[in-house]
Amino acid sequence: xxxxTDRVTRFIYLEADLMxxxxxxxxxxxxxxxxxxxxxxxxxxxxxxxxxxxIYDDRTSLENRIARLQSPSAHSQTPxxxxxxxxxxxxxxPQETGEIEVSSNFILAESRHHRQNIFAGKNLHTxxxxxxxxxxxxxxxxxxDNDDYINNLSFIV
Numbered sequence: 624x625x626x627x628t629d630r631v632t633r634f635i636y637l638e639a640d641l642m643x644x645x646x647x648x649x650x651x652x653x654x655x656x657x658x659x660x661x662x663x664x665x666x667x668x669x670x671x672x673x674x675x676x677x678i679y680d681d682r683t684s685l686e687n688r689i690a691r692l693q694s695p696s697a698h699s700q701t702p703x704x705x706x707x708x709x710x711x712x713x714x715x716x717p718q719e720t721g722e723i724e725v726s727s728n729f730i731l732a733e734s735r736h737h738r739q740n741i742f743a744g745k746n747l748h749t750x751x752x753x754x755x756x757x758x759x760x761x762x763x764x765x766x767x768d769n770d771d772y773i774n775n776l777s778f779i780v
Contacts, residue, residue, distance in 0.1 A: 631715050631725055631750065634757045639729070642779045643706040647689040650779065655751055655758040658682050662764045662780060664773075677769065678780075692779075704735040710746075722760070723750040731780065742780060743767050 634653075641650040654660075662678040663669045671679045680688060709730045716724040725748040733740045749761040764780050766773070 627717065627723075628715055630757065631723060632713055634750070635710060635713060635725060635727060635746075635748065638759070639708040639710055643708055645692075645703060645706075647693060647779070651686065651689055653757075653759055654682070654685070655753065655760045656682050658685065658759065659761040659763075660685050661762070662766065662769070664769045666770070667765050677766075677773065678764075688779075702735065704733045706734075707732050721751065723752075723757075724748070725750060744769075744780075 638650065638653055641647075641653070658681065660678060660680040661671065661676060663671070664675060664677045669676065678688075711728050713725065713727040716726075718724060725746075727746045727748075729742075729744060729746055731742040733742070744764055744766040747761075747763040747765065748759055750757050751760050752758075766780070
């Protein structure tokens with residue numbers, strides 16, 4: 624593996640671990656400013672200004688989401704979901720602009736209240752390098768069942 628491929632792959636795996644372990648402050652530190660975190664619903668390429676999204680967060684919205692998840696009054700996450708992700712098919716495409724586009728497939732298992740839910744989809748990351756550190760500028764999560772009922776998506780996908 625070349626250096627860029629190795630660094631990007633390790634970064635994508637690290638991000639997944641931080642989400643699974645509810646290490647939200649460290650996960651937020653992986654993001655640039657400004658940022659876009661988007662989970663569309665119903666189709667993959669909706670217009671978020673005209674259609675509903677499951678998540679469409681800028682930095683302030685994402686910080687607020689994390690503050691709610693870390694709050695002791697976050698009843699939707701009491702007890703916290705146990706999460707594990709499996710990532711595959713990581714494809715890295717450096718752009719002439721300096722951005723790095725990364726796509727990967729995932730399976731996410733969530734266990735809470737003796738019930739297990741499985742989510743599957745594709746992550747589309749746009750990364751930049753700043754001060755020799757990779758940062759996420761945009762992440763789009765394409766759930767394969769985003770046009771179906773999704774129960775209590777109160778964790779980071």
